[in-house]
Structures are given as structure tokens and as C-alpha cells.
Amino acid sequence: METVVIIGGGASGMMAALTAARGDRRVIILERQQRVGRKLLATGNGRCNLTNTGAAPENYHGELPGFAVPALAAFTPQDTLDFFHSLGLITVTEHGGRVYPLSNSANSVVDVLRFALERAGVEVMCSTSARELIRRGAGYTVRTDSGSIDADYLIVACGGAAGAKLGGVMDGYELLKPLGHKRTRLCPALVQLTAEGGYPRALKGVRADAALSLVSGGEVIARGAGELQFTETGVSGPAAFDISRAVSTGGDKAGLHIDFLRGYDGSAVAQMLRARCRALPDLPCGEVFTGMLHNRLGRMLVKYAGLDAAAPLSSLGADALDAAVRAAKDFTLTLTGTEGFDSAQVTAGGIRTSGFDPETLQSWFMPRLFVCGELLDIDGDCGGYNLQWAWASGHMAGRLGE
Numbered sequence: 001m002e003t004v005v006i007i008g009g010g011a012s013g014m015m016a017a018l019t020a021a022r023g024d025r026r027v028i029i030l031e032r033q034q035r036v037g038r039k040l041l042a043t044g045n046g047r048c049n050l051t052n053t054g055a056a057p058e059n060y061h062g063e064l065p066g067f068a069v070p071a072l073a074a075f076t077p078q079d080t081l082d083f084f085h086s087l088g089l090i091t092v093t094e095h096g097g098r099v100y101p102l103s104n105s106a107n108s109v110v111d112v113l114r115f116a117l118e119r120a121g122v123e124v125m126c127s128t129s130a131r132e133l134i135r136r137g138a139g140y141t142v143r144t145d146s147g148s149i150d151a152d153y154l155i156v157a158c159g160g161a162a163g164a165k166l167g168g169v170m171d172g173y174e175l176l177k178p179l180g181h182k183r184t185r186l187c188p189a190l191v192q193l194t195a196e197g198g199y200p201r202a203l204k205g206v207r208a209d210a211a212l213s214l215v216s217g218g219e220v221i222a223r224g225a226g227e228l229q230f231t232e233t234g235v236s237g238p239a240a241f242d243i244s245r246a247v248s249t250g251g252d253k254a255g256l257h258i259d260f261l262r263g264y265d266g267s268a269v270a271q272m273l274r275a276r277c278r279a280l281p282d283l284p285c286g287e288v289f290t291g292m293l294h295n296r297l298g299r300m301l302v303k304y305a306g307l308d309a310a311a312p313l314s315s316l317g318a319d320a321l322d323a324a325v326r327a328a329k330d331f332t333l334t335l336t337g338t339e340g341f342d343s344a345q346v347t348a349g350g351i352r353t354s355g356f357d358p359e360t361l362q363s364w365f366m367p368r369l370f371v372c373g374e375l376l377d378i379d380g381d382c383g384g385y386n387l388q389w390a391w392a393s394g395h396m397a398g399r400l401g402e
Contacts, residue, residue: 001026004400005142005151007130007175008158009036011387012373012394014113016155019398021120028151029122030144032129032158032169036117037110039163043345043387044098048106051080051391052384053097059385061245062377063184067353068389071361075392083391087112096226098384130158133175139368153368155397160347160374161186172375173351179366181355184377187248188344190241190386194234195256195333199300203230206294207237211262214243214335216254222246225262234335241382245348248338258331260293260301269325277321281314288313288324301327346386350377360401361393372397 004020006013009031021027029036043049052059055077060068081091081099089112090102101108117124125144132143139152158172173183207229214222224242228235235256247254261269273288286309289298302309305327307320316324338344353376355364361376363369372393380386 002152003028003139003150004153004155005030005140005149006155006157007142007172008156008373008375009033009124009126010157010159010373011037011040011390012159012397013155013157014117015391015394016157016370016372016398017122018113018116018120019395020153020155020400021122023400025153027120027122028149029117029124030128030130030142030149031124031126032171034126036124036126037113039159040110040387041106042163043106044100044384046106047100047104048109049098049100049384049387050084050091050109051077051099051388053077053093053099055097055380055385055388059381060389061348061379062350062353064353065378067356067358067376068378068393070358071392071396072389075395077388079395080388080391084109084112087116096383130171130175133179133369135179135366153370153400155370155372156375157371157373157394157397158375160350161341162188162191162344162347162374164342172371176351176371176375179363179369181351181363181366181371183351184349185249186341186347186349187245188338188341189245189248189346189348189379190382191244191248191344192231192234192236192339193240193244193247193256194336194338196336197333199304199333200230200234201232203297203300204232206230206297208260208294208297209262210239211259212239212243213257213259214246214254215257216250221254228258233339235333238382241345244338244344245379247335248348254335256333256335258333259329260297260331261328266325266329269328270321273321273324277313277316281312283313285309285311285313285316288316289328293328301331304331346379347374348379350375350379353377360399361397362401368400370397370400 003026009029134141140154210228212224222243224239226239227237228239229237305323
């Protein structure tokens with residue numbers, strides 16, 4: 001019986017194991033954590049955004065983003081849904097095509113995968129780290145911290161550098177280096193942004209629906225839209241995550257332009273503010289955005305616009321109203337970078353995909369060696385795209401070139 005060893009018990013590793021186990025093979029997962037799927041538990045704020053029904057090639061990035069196309073085409077979001085439904089998971093599709101378990105708990109996803117591994121006879125060795133990969137005849141020997149295991153096929157799925165507290169490591173890059181596989185530059189992605197000034201701290205905890213533009217050298221280099229949350233040091237949330245890759249790869253010190261009323265153009269906002277001034281002339285200027293935006297955000301925008309919060313609305317002239325409109329439609333922060341790999345959900349960059357066959361994920365120069373998931377130089381947008389890549393690439397690697 002042939003032996004397949006999979007290094008890493010995350011999303012792609014578990015999918016690879018379940019796919020490989022469909023043949024008459026011994027399948028072993030080596031997981032350095034005390035349990036499989038630990039990083040998976042943190043996705044989607046603990047809800048597990050397990051795929052996106054609209055996943056398409058343009059949602060993926062890397063030196064060779066087209067590398068992801070064959071795997072994504074071979075295992076689509078519908079295939080992901082069919083797979084999880086077959087395991088007994090009930091899912092719900094929300095705004096933007098984001099798919100979650102109906103339970104709203106990532107534990108449900110990990111549990112059905114764990115049950116499936118047990119049913120398939122996959123051997124799971126937790127608290128076991130791979131230390132070295134040695135070519136042995138037509139296969140490999142994996143040296144671990146507790147001994148050696150011989151493998152006819154080897155799948156490396158131990159993830160990237162993001163989320164160190166949840167299992168993000170450099171192990172995969174180091175394991176593959178002696179076998180001739182190099183990596184690109186690594187950057188944190190889907191991560192909180194940091195900014196200068198006191199505005200983020202004053203707005204800590206405030207959420208808003210906003211459109212973001214990242215501007216550097218007078219040009220917009222990235223855009224995002226959706227929920228934005230202010231933190232102690234900057235901004236977070238899906239909208240910030242959408243542009244975090246651009247910040248990490250060279251957009252620090254750029255200007256983050258925020259439109260808090262993205263459903264209205266400037267003239268419409270001005271008209272609403274003038275109507276309020278006419279209807280409530282004695283209302284303090286600090287309340288001009290009340291009912292339109294979070295109260296704390298509205299008052300901060302008044303301060304940002306340079307208005308006297310205590311003055312009555314009747315005192316606002318045309319210039320002051322224009323300043324209020326600009327504050328709501330083009331609030332600007334100077335970014336200083338990101339919160340780094342510890343806080344990141346995904347790694348931008350990874351093992352160079354040029355060393356692998358995109359139709360199988362097998363190494364071009366190390367037969368029977370496959371790599372999948374975040375370890376490769378492929379990362380997706382925020383919204384379930386990265387897990388779809390994990391399932392799709394794990395499925396392809398688990399087919400072992402068939």
C-alpha cells in the first residue's frame with residue numbers, strides 16, 4: 001500500500017488528505033498544533049467564511065495569478081458547497097456571495113472535517129513538526145521531531161507566515177528550500193492598517209459603511225468598499241482588508257481617502273445638510289450628521305472640518321457646509337503600514353508557482369512532491385476567496401497527479 005504524507009492539518013491539508021484517501025492508500029497528516037484546523041477557527045471572525053459563490057480568477061493575486069485557474073476550475077465554489085453538504089454541514093449565503101455555516105460557528109466546519117478524516121481512515125499526528133524532507137528513491141523520508149516517516153507521495157500544506165498565534169509559520173518555506181523551491185517576498189495581507197494622528201483612537205470601535213481609496217503619488221493604487229472599523233491604531237474590517245495587500249507591498253505612507261456616504265454624491269450630501277440647517281437652525285453644529293452617521297463619527301467629522309460644534313446650524317455659511325461635505329466624502333488618514341503578520345489572515349507571496357505544474361500542483365523537478373494552499377504564491381481577496389483556494393488546491397494536490 002502506498003503512503004501519502006501531508007504536512008499541515010489546515011484547510012488545504014485536510015482537503016488533500018480526504019481526496020488522497022479515496023484511493024487504496026495510507027494517508028498521514030502531520031500537524032504541529034495540538035489539533036487540526038486551528039487557524040480555520042479564526043476565519044470570518046470565528047464564523048468561517050468558507051467560500052464565495054462569485055469566486056473568479058480576478059480575485060487572486062501573485063507573481064503568476066493565472067496559475068490558480070486550473071485548480072479553481074476543477075473545484076468550484078459549488079463543488080465546495082456540495083462537498084460540505086455531503087458531510088452534513090448546513091450553509092447560508094450572505095451579501096456578496098459570502099458563504100458561512102448556518103451555525104455561525106467555525107467549529108462546525110472543523111468538526112465535520114475531523115469526522116470525515118476519521119471515517120476515511122486518515123491518520124492524524126498532532127503536536128508533530130516536520131524538520132527535514134529527504135528524497136529517497138522514488139519517494140521521500142520526512143524527519144520529524146519524534147522520528148522518521150517514509151512516503152511514496154508528499155504534500156506540503158503547512159500554510160504561510162500569517163497569523164503566527166494561530167499556527168502561521170515559516171516551516172514550509174524552509175522545508176522546500178533544500179529541494180530547490182524558492183519563495184517570493186512575503187507580506188501580510190487581509191490585515192488591519194495603521195495610521196498617523198489621533199482620529200483612529202478617538203473613533204475606536206466605531207463602524208461605518210464606506211468606500212476607500214488608497215492614493216500614492218497622486219494616483220489611486222487600490223480601492224475597497226464595505227464595513228470599516230476604527231481601531232486603537234488605525235482601521236480594520238473588510239473594506240480595509242481589501243486594500244491591505246497594496247499597503248503591505250508598497251503603499252505605506254499613502255493617503256487613505258474615506259467616503260462615509262458612498263451612496264450619495266457631494267451635491268446630494270450638501271442638499272441634505274442645507275435642508276437640516278433650514279429645518280433645525282438652532283441645533284448645534286456638532287449634530288449636523290446625526291441620523292446620517294454614527295454619532296461619534298459625525299462629531300469627529302465636524303471637528304475635522306474645522307467647524308465650531310457649539311455654534312447653531314443657522315451660522316453655517318457656504319464655505320462651512322462645503323467643508324462638512326468634504327469631511328464626510330473625503331476624510332483622509334496618512335497610513336504608516338499594517339499590524340504585521342501576527343494579525344494578518346493571509347500571506348501575500350509564497351513559494352514560487354513557476355516550479356509547479358498548475359494542472360496537478362506537482363513539482364516540476366521533484367516528482368511526487370505537491371504543494372497547496374497558502375504556502376504557494378497565491379492569495380485572494382477578502383470574502384471567502386482564500387478558503388476557496390485552500391479547498392481547490394488541496395483537492396488538486398490530493399489527486400496526486402491523476
